[in-house]
Amino acid sequence: MQKNYYSPGYNEPILEIKGLGKEFHDFALEDISFHLERGYVMGFIGPNGSGKTTTIKLIMNLLRKDRGEIKVFGLDHVQQEQEIKNRIGFVYDENHYYGVLTIEEMKRIVAPLYENWQEKLFQKYLQEFNLNPRQKIDSLSKGMKTKFSLAMALSHQAELIIMDEPTSGLDPVFRSELLDILYYLMQDEEKSILFSTHITSDLEKIADYITFINKGKIIFSAEKDIILERFALVKGPSSVLTSSLESEFIGLRKSSVGFEGLILSQGKVADYLRSKSVVERPTLDEIMIYVVKGR
Amino acid sequence: MDIIISNTSGEPIYQQIIDQTKKLIVTGEMVDGEMLPSIRQLAKDLRISVITTKRAYDELEREGFIRSVPGKGSFVAPHNRELIRESQLKMIEAKLREVIKESKLLNLSSEEIFEILKYLDKENT
Incomplete structure (x- = not known):
């Protein structure tokens, strides 16, 4: 060849x-x-x-x-x-x-x-x-x-x-x-x-x-670039979370001062959360941690 | 050619390379036919991945700012006045958009912004 x-x-x-x-x-x-x-x-x-x-x-x-x-x-x-x-x-x-x-x-x-x-x-x-x-x-x-x-x-x-x-x-x-x-x-x-x-x-x-x-x-x-764009890291107050919303998370950590979790960066869930909380680009570490941890 | 990548700006890295390279070309800091660093050299210097750099160069080429010659490298494309003007206009638009955003915080109307603009313009001449 x-x-x-x-x-x-x-x-x-x-x-x-x-x-x-x-x-x-x-x-x-x-x-x-x-x-x-x-x-x-x-x-x-x-x-x-x-x-x-x-x-x-x-x-x-x-x-x-x-x-x-x-x-x-x-x-x-x-x-x-x-x-x-x-x-x-x-x-x-x-x-x-x-x-x-x-x-x-x-x-x-x-x-x-x-x-x-x-x-x-x-x-x-x-x-x-x-x-x-x-x-x-x-x-x-x-x-x-x-x-x-x-x-x-x-x-x-x-x-x-x-x-x-x-x-x-x-x-x-x-x-x-x-x-x-x-x-x-x-x-x-x-x-x-x-x-x-x-x-x-x-x-x-x-x-x-x-x-x-x-x-x-x-x-x-x-x-790598596509992976980093595919996910989003969300941080927000506990009042935003509902059980149906929680089920959309790939990984989620709740605490007394709010929540932090990983979602897909595209779609209705992401759009909704953008209006209610802080949405950031995750690092590979954060993607790894939340995928392993789960909900 | 100076390119400064911010890891905290939230702007994707390839986009930062595109924007800054365009700016260098538009402002004339990089001239017609000037050679850009190779994709692999730029990846090394910026400590980013080859694919990210490739994506930026592909986009710059698609928009007509640079051209790549296989086996030789990438060069600033012969200047297209229209292209440069359009891109400068876009930069001005972006700045004006920021002005509008800030003005909204103060409840300034577009007429009032326009007044300020006219006043500043007079001051300049």
């Missing part, structure tokens, strides 16, 4: 998941479907234990799926696992390196596994990220470990970067630095990033798409 990246119709999904399912004794991922196009960033959000890490492990074939289809670069994630992993940069929450080794020693073990390893690029990232190759991995701070993971992931010309909770437990200064690195990567319109997090303020900036998972099910997967 002739590749023409400038034509607007050309949108080969870099990642495509269809009907993915996996059962555990106390938890199940059910019918997970979403896709990510080249050149864009997808944030994968949901509360702790909602299935984010399980989904990512299934994509990486670190867990065996029960059913469904996962295609990365149009290739089957099990049959063509080796080729796919050469082209993926994976940044993990838990540290999966040997702590007693130095950065340099660890790299010597991992680098030969990649076909496209670029030593110069790796050295450049070490410098940029202020990492000392002679430092033991165990002695690195959490942020430094993430940077090391990222340097490894970026040094084999990965087209798809998958990051599981890269910002959890990290301070705002580091998160801001990470955001800069991701923006730098996204200057290349052939690359894509999927990252899971429960800190949505980071995502609110860079993410083009948001996939929201709760209790093992996808709640939505859509353009």
